Amino acid sequence: MSMPLVQIPAAPDLVDQVYRALLDAISSGSLAPGERLTQEDIARRLNVSRQPVLQALRLLKKDGFVHDAPGRGVWVAPLDVEWTRKVYQVRGALDMLAARLAAAQCFRIDPKLIERGRRAARGRSVEAMLDADMAFHQAIYAASGNALIGQSADHHWRHLRRAMGAVLQSATQRESLWDEHQSIADAIASGDADGAARLSNDHGAEASANLGRRLAERLNSPALSTSTNALSGDIR
Structure with missing residues (x-):
């Protein structure tokens, strides 16, 4: 006779939540390059135990x-x-x-994604x-139909999100990027x-060229943010 299993309530993975909170703070600059992090401080600021932080x-x-x-803890890696x-x-x-495979199926990207991007480009977030x-x-x-593409790109997007977050606040051509996105979407749909x-x-x-140039300018700027106030809150 098999042993009955008691249902476990579904709950978000705490380690993943802490990882995402720290990665978001690093990407936004709230945790600045070179800043030292300790398990105790992070656990206190996120209101969690030390184990998921570790x-x-x-x-x-x-x-x-x-x-x-050096000594104890870790420090935020520099932007490179x-x-x-x-x-x-x-x-x-x-x-x-991905674009080539999606075009083979004449996939139509939801226009709301373009609209969402243009609104965001005009905003401050x-x-x-x-x-x-x-x-x-x-x-x-x-849309490519190859799940390996998205899985492979995910890791690279984490690093690019950090670099993009470091320069977007001062970027002046945000909405023109969505003109390029629209052109890509049109070519795929046709x-x-x-193309x-x-x-x-x-x-x-x-x-890549624009981001590299702006990132280099930002890294050489004495105004590089060192704010650490955004890492806070009770994770559950």
């Missing part, structure tokens, strides 16, 4: 967002222009493949801009696989 920090270190600090360029190269190849941009590209990944791939490649190359 596991989340291990994942962040594996992913390259934090490094071991050259590393960001290399990440864009890989993501660009994935985006081209960097998080909203990043979320809209990711949602557009993820729609193309899903079944123009070569969709070319536009996607041009979009990624230009974004």
